[in-house]
Amino acid sequence: MMAEWRPSCPLAALETRAGLLATIRRFFAARNVLEVETPLLCRAGVTDPNLHPFTTVLRRPGGAESDRLYLQTSPEFAMKRLLAAGSGSIYQICKAFRNEEAGRHHNPEFTLLEWYRVGFDLAQLIDEIDALLGEICRDDLNLESSERLSYRELFREYVGVDPLLASFRELAECSKAQGLPEAEALCGDNRSLWLDLLFSHLVQPRLGRGRVTFVYDFPAFLPSLARIKLGDPLVVERVEIFLGGLELGNGFYELADAIEQEERFDRDLVVRRENGLPLPAKDERLLAALRSGLPDCSGIALGIDRLLMIMMRAESIDNVLAFPTARA
């Protein structure tokens, strides 16, 4: 391949990225949020059945003994251990790695901004995300003020049925009417799958048009590390951020209950076993940290590469990465 040594993005993308990182660091410095680093190479894997981590082997000098290590899929667990140890509010800009994810909006190695605010509930965190995105791109993209909509109302509006209460037959009928006749055979009686399919195909492309859309109150049975909402056990305190039809990030009012966290790990592992997926050990260090006490906090991960795609009006993530995995 000719010229494959060259970056796949225009050189201007390097400058935009550097400017974005500087803006983020200024933003958090002004708010006294501490920048931290945690390992990219981790001893514990994730249990989320939809995430496929890269694995590698640790050898001691001489090459004898070995341990399996994972490249992190997100810095979430390590950052929560810092929070439990009393770090106060923290942020991190780091690489995360997810195998089996590649396409116009995915590169197996990507950059995340993840931050946690001690004492913030979800609404306060959304305000802060809004302020950060405002500083980064409101003027350049001429965005109107953001909107906040619940998952259920959006689903009802664009899909036509209630995501929690609709029968599988109703889901099948409305997906047929909306041009997805294959959905029934694909999703069967798996409600998470139905919701992933219908939300990503019918709702998401319409979100974040000309403004940032915050979607909150996600169904509790979708995988997450968010708290159950007080007074509404069907939904969790989770927010997703959309801009230009792209998913930019996922935030939670963080689950602090070690017992419930372990139950969610166990549920994930059951699904993994059913699907013949690898069974990683539960992260005992995270569970121990939660048992010792995670302060009340909310946290969010934002995809930096996707944010750059929007800022640069790029069609593909390859247009904002110097060397995507194909030419790394």
Place this chain on the structure above:
Amino acid sequence: MATFSTNEFRGGLKVMLDGDPCSIIENEFVKPGKGQAFNRVKLRNLKTGRVIERTFKSGETLEGADVVDTEMQYLYNDGEQWHFMVPESFEQYAADTNTVGDAKKWLKEQDVCIVTLYNGTPISVTPPNFVELTIVETDPGIRGDTSGGGGKPATLDTGAVVRVPLFVQTGEVIKVDTRTGEYVSRVK
């Protein structure tokens, strides 16, 4: 026949979908940060020419389709069937009017075109990108016109009608782009 997984779906790959051979046009990976990965795939049904969109779970597979594009010479039309021959092997194939479709208005005997075979049977015919055909009828042009602003219709020896510049006359041979159906130039 081999099977192909969604991650092998690339433009031009021929697969079986709902019993029909299809050619993949586009394959988009769709995955919520927390959730199932899908592939939204655009395909052309090679029998009907229709474009369809279909979503798969990432990792699902489709059977490959036994579809081959073969260069053949168009021989003749016997009134019902259109006959083609592979020049190297002299193997002959017959296709009905439906299969030949729009290609029929560009096919001149002896011309080489692409015949798409599915399980050994023609399912579509693609004419060469450019063909040279003779004008059998067109209005006499206006004197002095050089390139022609509006042009005029001209009927060709295959029956096709294309717009030609006013200076082009009956009996002349012209070059036509079959993908757009547009006049390209006169042939000396």
